Amino acid sequence: ETGVTQSPTHLIKTRGQQVTLRCSSQSGHNTVSWYQQALGQGPQFIFQYYREEENGRGNFPPRFSGLQFPNYSSELNVNALELDDSALYLCASSLRTGTGGDTQYFGPGTRLTVL
Amino acid sequence: RKEVEQDPGPFNVPEGATVAFNCTYSNSASQSFFWYRQDCRKEPKLLMSVYSSGNEDGRFTAQLNRASQYISLLIRDSKLSDSATYLCVVNILSGNTPLVFGKGTRLSVIA
Numbered sequence: 001e002t003g004v005t006q007s008p009t010h011l012i013k014t015r016g017q018q019v020t021l022r023c024s025s026q027s028g029h030n031t032v033s034w035y036q037q038a039l040g041q042g043p044q045f046i047f048q049y050y051r052e053e054e055n056g057r058g059n060f061p062p063r064f065s066g067l068q069f070p071n072y073s074s075e076l077n078v079n080a081l082e083l084d085d086s087a088l089y090l091c092a093s094s095l096r097t098g099t100g101g102d103t104q105y106f107g108p109g110t111r112l113t114v115l
Numbered sequence: 116r117k118e119v120e121q122d123p124g125p126f127n128v129p130e131g132a133t134v135a136f137n138c139t140y141s142n143s144a145s146q147s148f149f150w151y152r153q154d155c156r157k158e159p160k161l162l163m164s165v166y167s168s169g170n171e172d173g174r175f176t177a178q179l180n181r182a183s184q185y186i187s188l189l190i191r192d193s194k195l196s197d198s199a200t201y202l203c204v205v206n207i208l209s210g211n212t213p214l215v216f217g218k219g220t221r222l223s224v225i226a
Contacts (some may be wrong), residue, residue: 033213042119042202042216043159056213090158092214104214106158 003027004093004107012113013081021076021110023091031055031096032074033104036065039090049074050096078112086114117217118142119206121203124220132193138186138203145215147206148179150188152199153219159202162188182226 003026010046013019025032031050035043045058049068063079072093078085090103121138128134146163153186163170165177166185176189186203201218 035214035216042218043214045213045215058213064194088156095140103161103164106160109158111156 003092004105006089006091006107006110009075009108010111010113012115013052014115015081015083017081017114018077018079019081019112020093021089021112023076023093025072025074025091025093025106026105029093029095029105030072031094031102032068032072033092033094034074034076035061035090035092036085037090037109038084039087043090043103046076081114083114086112088112118215119203119205119217121201122220123218125223127223127225128193129225130195132224133189133191134191134193134222136188136201136203136222137162138188138217139154140146140184140186140203140205140215142205142207142215143184144159145184145205148186149206149214150175150177150186150203151202151204151216153202154199159216162201190222193222195224195226198224201221 005024007022033048034046038044047057052068065077068074088109090109091107094102094104117139150162151159152162153159165179169178174191178187200219200221
């Protein structure tokens with residue numbers, strides 16, 4: 001096990017609603033990255049948080065937002081849910097050392113279904 | 116052109132077979148390379164990092180050709196437990212370090 005936990009494991013929402021997904025990073029890790037994995041696709045990078053600041057963002061609209069807390073846990077918030085937001089949302093934690101090549105360890109994911 | 120492209124699959128092979136997965140990447144600035152394994156409805160798990168010198172871990176061998184921007188994974192003596200989706204992943208080190216995933220290639224090892 002990676003020590004990365006996510007909650008909830010499954011979630012069903014309707015279009016237009018808002019959702020908050022949570023991630024606890026592995027002990028000692030300071031960086032959290034969020035990915036969206038649609039069915040049959042590879043994970044797509046949403047954004048990354050390092051020391052409580054957003055530190056890189058993929059091609060996702062502003063209704064996808066996040067937070068990182070002092071204990072390095074993180075939240076992903078999605079507003080105005082759309083049907084295409086249905087996916088597995090993965091959180092990955094890593095330790096940024098400044099030398100690059102951080103290995104990212106994934107949590108079990110939250111499966112979101114938007115009806 | 117997608118940043119990371121993999122064999123479309125699926126691959127259906129008998130136990131004991133040798134199977135090879137191929138992957139190409141488009142960004143020559145890519146610095147780190149990985150193969151991840153993902154079981155059905157589970158999270159991706161790091162299988163192995165890939166180095167220019169090539170590396171081997173038991174039945175698994177990974178190769179990187181930077182000039183051709185090509186990565187491969189070879190699985191020898193396939194086991195039923197190798198059945199999974201194999202994801203080719205690159206990391207462009209530019210301050211923020213998102214992983215860029217291929218679509219994955221599904222492997223089914225059949226008894």
